[in-house]
Amino acid sequence: xxxxxxxxxxxxxxxxxxxxxxxxxxxxxxxxxxxxxxxxxxxxxxxxxxxxxxxxxxxxxxxxxxxxxxxxxxxxxxxxxxxxxxxxxxxxxxxxxxxxxxxxxxxxxxxxxxxxxxxxxxxxxxxxxxxxxxxxxxxxxxxxxxxxxxxxxxxxxxxxxxxxxxxxxxxxxxxxxxxxx
Amino acid sequence: xxxxxxxxxxxxxxxxxxxxxxxxxxxxxxxxxxxxxxxxxxxxxxxxxxxxxxxxxxxxxxxxxxxxxxxxxxxxxxxxxxxxxxxxxxxxxxxxxxxxxxxxxxxxxxxxxxxxxxxxxxxxxxxxxxxxxxxxxxxxxxxxxxxxxxxxxxxxxxxxxxxxxxxxxxxxxxxxxxxxxxxxxxxxxxxxxxxxxxxxxxxxxxxxxxxxxxxxxxxxxxxxxxxxxxxxxxxxxxxxxxxxxxxxxxxxxxxxxxxxxxxxxxxxxxxxxxxxxxxxxxxxxxxxxxxxxxxxxxxxxxxxxxxxxxxxxxxxxxxxxxxxxxxxxxxxxxxxxxxxxxxxxxxxxxxxxxxxxxxxxxx
Numbered sequence: 001x002x003x004x005x006x007x008x009x010x011x012x013x014x015x016x017x018x019x020x021x022x023x024x025x026x027x028x029x030x031x032x033x034x035x036x037x038x039x040x041x042x043x044x045x046x047x048x049x050x051x052x053x054x055x056x057x058x059x060x061x062x063x064x065x066x067x068x069x070x071x072x073x074x075x076x077x078x079x080x081x082x083x084x085x086x087x088x089x090x091x092x093x094x095x096x097x098x099x100x101x102x103x104x105x106x107x108x109x110x111x112x113x114x115x116x117x118x119x120x121x122x123x124x125x126x127x128x129x130x131x132x133x134x135x136x137x138x139x140x141x142x143x144x145x146x147x148x149x150x151x152x153x154x155x156x157x158x159x160x161x162x163x164x165x166x167x168x169x170x171x172x173x174x175x176x177x178x179x180x181x
Numbered sequence: 182x183x184x185x186x187x188x189x190x191x192x193x194x195x196x197x198x199x200x201x202x203x204x205x206x207x208x209x210x211x212x213x214x215x216x217x218x219x220x221x222x223x224x225x226x227x228x229x230x231x232x233x234x235x236x237x238x239x240x241x242x243x244x245x246x247x248x249x250x251x252x253x254x255x256x257x258x259x260x261x262x263x264x265x266x267x268x269x270x271x272x273x274x275x276x277x278x279x280x281x282x283x284x285x286x287x288x289x290x291x292x293x294x295x296x297x298x299x300x301x302x303x304x305x306x307x308x309x310x311x312x313x314x315x316x317x318x319x320x321x322x323x324x325x326x327x328x329x330x331x332x333x334x335x336x337x338x339x340x341x342x343x344x345x346x347x348x349x350x351x352x353x354x355x356x357x358x359x360x361x362x363x364x365x366x367x368x369x370x371x372x373x374x375x376x377x378x379x380x381x382x383x384x385x386x387x388x389x390x391x392x393x394x395x396x397x398x399x400x401x402x403x404x405x406x407x408x409x410x411x412x413x414x415x416x417x418x419x420x421x422x423x424x425x426x427x428x429x430x431x432x433x434x435x436x437x438x439x440x441x442x443x444x445x446x447x448x449x450x451x452x453x454x455x456x457x458x459x460x461x462x463x464x465x466x467x468x469x470x471x472x473x474x475x476x477x478x479x480x481x482x483x484x485x486x487x488x489x490x491x492x493x494x495x496x497x498x499x500x501x502x503x504x505x506x507x508x509x510x511x512x513x514x515x516x517x518x519x520x521x522x523x524x525x526x527x528x529x530x531x532x533x534x535x536x537x538x539x540x541x542x543x544x
Contacts, residue, residue: 038231
C-alpha cells in the first residue's frame with residue numbers, strides 16, 4: 001500500500017461514496033452533476049423512524065420531500081366510509097411528498113413506517129437556498145418536479161375525459177392519489 | 182401511553198432540563214462561546230466535506246492551521262505589545278504634559294474661542310479639567326495591572342473555548358441528527374424549516390459581520406498609517422472588534438483615535454485627519470461594504486438594534502452587547518417562521534390558484 005492510498009484512506013469519507021451512489025439512483029436527483037452531489041448531501045436531513053411511526057398524516061401541512069434510504073413506507077388515505085385504504089407501498093430509493101417543495105398544502109395521504117426506516121428530507125427552504133447557491137442542482141430537481149407534475153396532470157385529464165365519455169360522475173380528485181401526496 | 186402522558190412526560194423532562202441549565206448558567210458561557218465558534222468555522226469544514234473528505238480529518242487540519250496561526254500571532258502579538266508598553270511608558274508622561282499644556286492654552290485662549298468663550302462657566306470647567314488632569318492619568322496608570330488581571334478569565338477562555346469547539350465541530354452533525362430523531366415525527370418538517378431559516382439568517386449575519394469587521398479594520402489601518410497615527414494597529418483592531426456593536430462601535434473607535442491624535446499632534450488638524458479617516462471608512466462601510474456583504478443577512482430596524490443593545494448590555498454587560506444583535510436576529514426569524522407556520526397550519530393564508538391556471542386551460 002503506497003502513501004497515496006494511506007492518505008486517501010485517512011482523508012476520504014467512505015460514507016460519502018455510498019451516499020452518492022444511492023442518491024444518483026433516485027430519479028429526482030438524476031442529472032445532478034457528480035461534483036455537486038456533496039452540496040446536495042448538505043441540503044438533506046436524515047431522520048430515523050421506528051416501525052409503526054407516522055411520518056406525516058393526511059391534512060398536515062407538507063414542507064418536505066422524503067427519500068427512503070432503507071425500510072418500507074405505506075401510504076394510506078381515508079376512504080369515503082372513513083376506512084383507511086392503501087395507496088402505495090414504497091421501497092428504498094423511492095421518494096414521496098414532492099408537492100411540498102412547490103407549495104405548502106395539506107398532505108393528501110398518511111405515510112407510515114412499516115419497519116425501521118431511514119429517510120432523507122429535502123425541505124422547501126433548503127431548495128430555495130440551493131436555487132441561489134447551487135442553481136444547477138436546484139434546476140435539475142425542479143425540472144424533474146415539473147416533468148412529474150405535467151405527467152400527472154395529463155393522466156388526471158385523460159382519466160376525467162374517460163369518465164365523462166362513459167357518463168360517470170365528474171371526478172374531483174386526481175386519478176392516482178398516491179402521486180399527489 | 183395515553184395522550185396526556187405523551188405530552189406531559191417530555192414536557193416535564195424539558196422543564197427539568199431548563200431548570201438545571203438555569204442553575205448552572207454561570208458555567209454555560211464557555212460552551213455557548215464554543216458553539217458560536219464552531220458554528221462560525223463550520224462553513225470552512227463544510228467546504229471540504231462536500232468534496233468527500235472526512236469531517237474529523239478536516240477539523241484536525243483546520244485546528245493545526247489555527248494553532249500555528251495562533252502561536253505565530255501570540256508570539257508577535259506579545260512581542261509587539263511588550264514594545265508598545267515600553268513605548269507607552271516612555272511616552273505617557275509626555276502625553277500627560279501635552280494634555281496639561283493643551284488645557285492651559287485652551288483656558289488662556291478661551292476669549293478668542295467664539296462662541297465657547299462667551300459661555301458662562303467655561304473658565305471654571307477648563308481650570309477644573311487642568312487641575313484634575315494629572316490625577317486622572319495617574320489613576321488610570323495605577324488601574325492598568327487590575328485591568329490586566331481582569332483579562333485573565335478571557336485568557337482562560339482562549340484555551341477552553343477551542344477545546345470545546347473541537348468536539349462541537351466533530352460531533353455536531355451527528356448530535357443534530359440524534360436531536361432530530363427526538364422530535365415528534367409530525368413536527369420534524371416544521372423544526373427543520375425553522376432550523377434552516379434561523380441558520381441562514383444567523384449564519385449570514387455573523388459571517389457578514391466577520392468579513393465586515395476585517396475589512397473595516399484593514400481600511401482603518403491603511404488610513405491611520407497614511408496619516409501617521411501612533412498605535413494604528415491597536416486602534417484599527419479596536420474599530421474592527423467594535424464593528425459588531427452597531428452605532429456604538431464606530432463612535433468608540435473614532436473617539437479613541439481622535440484622543441490619541443490630539444495628544445500626538447497637539448493640533449486640531451491632526452484630530453481632523455484621524456476623524457476624516459474614520460468617516461471615510463464608515464462611508465465605505467455603509468455605502469459599499471454593507472450593501473454587498475449584508476445583502477442576505479436579516480434586516481433589523483435601527484430602533485430594534487438599539488433596544489437589543491441596551492437590553493443585552495443591561496443583562497449581560499460586554500458580552501451582552503456582543504451577542505445582542507445576533508440574538509435579536511434569531512428572535513426575529515423565530516417569530517417570522519412561527520407566524521408563517523401558524524398561518525399555514527390553521528389555513529389563515531393558503532395560496533390560491535395562479536391567474537394563468539384559472540384563465541387559460543391546459544393545452
